[in-house]
Amino acid sequence: MRKYLLIHCALITWCLSPSFGWSAGNVIQDKGSDTLVNVAQVWAEAYSKVAPKVSIAVSGGGSGTGFAALINGTADIANASRKIKWVEKGQARNNGHYPVEFIVGFDALVVYVNKTNPLNTISLEKLAEIYAEGGRIILWDQLGVKVPGCTNQKIIRVNRENNSGTYAYFREEVMKNKDYRNGSMDMEGSKDVTDLIEKTPCAIGYSGLAYDNDHVKMLCVSAKEGDKCIEPSEETASDKSYPIARPLFMYTDGTPTGEVEKYLDWILSDAGQCIIKNKGYAPVRPVKCE
Secondary structure: OHHHHHHHHHHHHHHHOOOHHHHHOOEEEEEEOHHHHHHHHHHHHHHHHHOOOOEEEEEEEOHHHHHHHHHHOOOOEEEEOOOOOHHHHHHHHHOOOOEEEEEEEEEEOEEEEEOOOOOOEEEHHHHHHHHEOOOOOOEHHHHOOOOOOOOOOEOEEEEEOOOOHHHHHHHHHOOOOOOEOOOOEEEOOHHHHHHHHHHOOOEEEEEOHHHOOOOEEEOEEEOOOOOOOEOOOHHHHHOOOOOOEEEEEEEEEOOOOHHHHHHHHHHOOHHHHHHHHHOOOEOOOOOOOO
16 A cells, blocks of 8 residues: 555656656647737647647746746747847756747737727827836827816826736837836736726727727827828738837747647648737738638
8 A cells, every 4th residue: 555655646746747748748838928828729729630649738927927937947838929038048048948939920019098089099209108207198188189988087007017028028119118107007918908998998008919809999000209100900010010010939948849849830830820810910921811
């Protein structure tokens, strides 16, 4: 009996160890970006029909969460809506892990407002004045509109949490690395942003193109005040004419081999790229989809 218990405990320890999935060779741990999580889940489900013996475990939590898992050796793939930082790459190398980058699609980072908001266009300069520390825009009147249902016309800034790649990308590209102003409503996930804006007439926020719905409005964005604005779309994300178009990444621990390599090859194939296109993002190259 004692011998049986020892063997049983040893098996439990082995199964729960971080390396279990890797040594079994048929579990791929895929973690990170909330921008990509919905696409990653559909990829995983579709791939189960291509390779039934391979299991893809997908979880979100933000790009920072994915990079932390890659650094700690608990992910095969880190999904990200921003590039890995030098400090993160250094931490990974110190732990014996070597991140390799793959672009798997493109996104137009959309600025959303409530459907009732009469505002249609905005510049990156005005966005920085709304979001950045020291910015002077706090009321919708300052943008020349009166928002129905917004009693005091005070702008409610909807933000992502700081482990989000979208948060980091917006800070870098729109605010030129200035700090965010205090007092925003920080959302854990990309869908949470549009859900809150849908219910909040005074709100403005940013999220991925795939999170558009009939109850929010996408603003046309110009790089500078007075420039022609560009509508966010798959086409303007792909040709990078939209001012805050961005690549979407997957990072692997070293050059991928085995099942991870096969899975990434499939994601970059027409089948995988048609999935990201159908989810509202731009594929890495033109594809014909049914």
